[in-house]
Amino acid sequence: MLALSILLGAGFGLGIFVFVAALRREGEADGALRRWRRRWRADPESWLVQGGLGVIAGAAVGLITGWVVAGLAALAAGLALPAIRRNRQAQRAQLARAEALPAWCEMLRDTLTGSAHGLETVIKVTASVAPLPLRADTDILVSNLGRLSLDDSLRAFAERVADPVCDQVVMGLLVRGSGDLASVLSSIAASARQELEVRGRVEAGRSGLRWTARVIIGITLLLAGGIALIHGDYLAVYSTPLGEVLLAVVVGVFACGLWLMERVTRGAPPPRLLSLDAEAQLP
Numbered sequence: 179m180l181a182l183s184i185l186l187g188a189g190f191g192l193g194i195f196v197f198v199a200a201l202r203r204e205g206e207a208d209g210a211l212r213r214w215r216r217r218w219r220a221d222p223e224s225w226l227v228q229g230g231l232g233v234i235a236g237a238a239v240g241l242i243t244g245w246v247v248a249g250l251a252a253l254a255a256g257l258a259l260p261a262i263r264r265n266r267q268a269q270r271a272q273l274a275r276a277e278a279l280p281a282w283c284e285m286l287r288d289t290l291t292g293s294a295h296g297l298e299t300v301i302k303v304t305a306s307v308a309p310l311p312l313r314a315d316t317d318i319l320v321s322n323l324g325r326l327s328l329d330d331s332l333r334a335f336a337e338r339v340a341d342p343v344c345d346q347v348v349m350g351l352l353v354r355g356s357g358d359l360a361s362v363l364s365s366i367a368a369s370a371r372q373e374l375e376v377r378g379r380v381e382a383g384r385s386g387l388r389w390t391a392r393v394i395i396g397i398t399l400l401l402a403g404g405i406a407l408i409h410g411d412y413l414a415v416y417s418t419p420l421g422e423v424l425l426a427v428v429v430g431v432f433a434c435g436l437w438l439m440e441r442v443t444r445g446a447p448p449p450r451l452l453s454l455d456a457e458a459q460l461p
Contacts (some may be wrong), residue, residue, distance in 0.1 A: 216255045232256030241407075245416055254433070262440060269444070271311065273381065276343045277374055278309035280367040282316065283347050287363035295358070297351065298328050315339055336452050343370045345451035377448070387443045391436065398432070 186432070235256035240249020285304040302323065303314035304461040315338055322331040329352060348371065350362045405412055414420040 197372075197393075224427045245422065245425060247416075247422050247429055251429045251433070265444065272341060273427065275315065276314040276370075276377070279339075279341070279343045279347055280370045280374070281349075281361050282308045283367040283370065284311055287360045287367070290363075291360050296322055312339075331386065333452070337356040342448050342451050343360060343373060346370055349452055384443045387432065387439065391439045396435070 213215045232253050233256070236249045236253025239245060239252035243249070282304065285308065286297075286300055288301045289295075289304055301316075302320050305313075305320045308316040315335060318338065319331055324332055326334065332348045332351055336344050346366050347363075350359070350366045353362075355372075366410075416425045
């Protein structure tokens with residue numbers, strides 16, 4: 179019976195995973211796979227610790243409750259929640275870098291206006307005093323200028339930051355010979371601030387939805403824990419094979435609802451204006 183319950187729970191979880199994967203487009207799935215690989219290579223130790231904590235949480239819940247499905251759900255939560263938190267941190271860091279770009283753009287404009295030096299020299303001068311969220315990227319840009327052309331270095335910078343605001347700045351610098359670059363940078367900085375204001379309002383709305391999701395999760399867990407402590411016999415049915423199947427259905431529906439809510443609060447990344455991948459696909 180225990181083995182059957184384990185197989186049923188694992189099969190149900192696998193079915194959810196396959197269903198979710200089928201809903202995603204092939205290109206998006208490939209992009210997500212590349213992002214996961216980059217994150218794993220960047221910090222494999224944290225992923226191993228995360229996996230170990232997930233296994234411990236799943237084993238603890240399974241042993242305490244005696245429900246195999248509950249143990250598998252705790253294992254999945256232990257693996258997913260740190261990844262979701264890491265994604266939130268990455269989104270905040272990305273927004274901070276985007277918000278720093280107009281200030282750096284204005285630094286370039288002011289330095290160009292009051293200097294007779296070329297753009298490459300101005301970039302090197304302003305890189306060391308760029309806003310902190312952008313400092314690492316501008317330092318890499320300066321290091322690339324020593325081995326790549328200015329245009330290639332700017333394109334690599336845009337690809338590394340991967341934000342449409344950065345694409346606007348880089349595109350303005352790439353067409354530097356078409357007119358007054360200082361006025362171009364001024365207009366780019368102004369339009370970028372307007373775009374970031376809209377993105378900030380959208381992100382504030384998503385934060386409210388995230389708090390709603392946390393409240394729903396907290397109330398559900400408190401209710402389940404309270405029932406288990408006060409009326410443990412009421413939940414004894416879930417210790418049977420049929421109860422494990424029903425519990426798997428309940429957990430699966432709850433997990434799908436949370437996944438959909440997480441997708442809504444995460445949103446889609448803003449479309450890029452300049453991308454090496456998009457250029458590579460052009461005939």
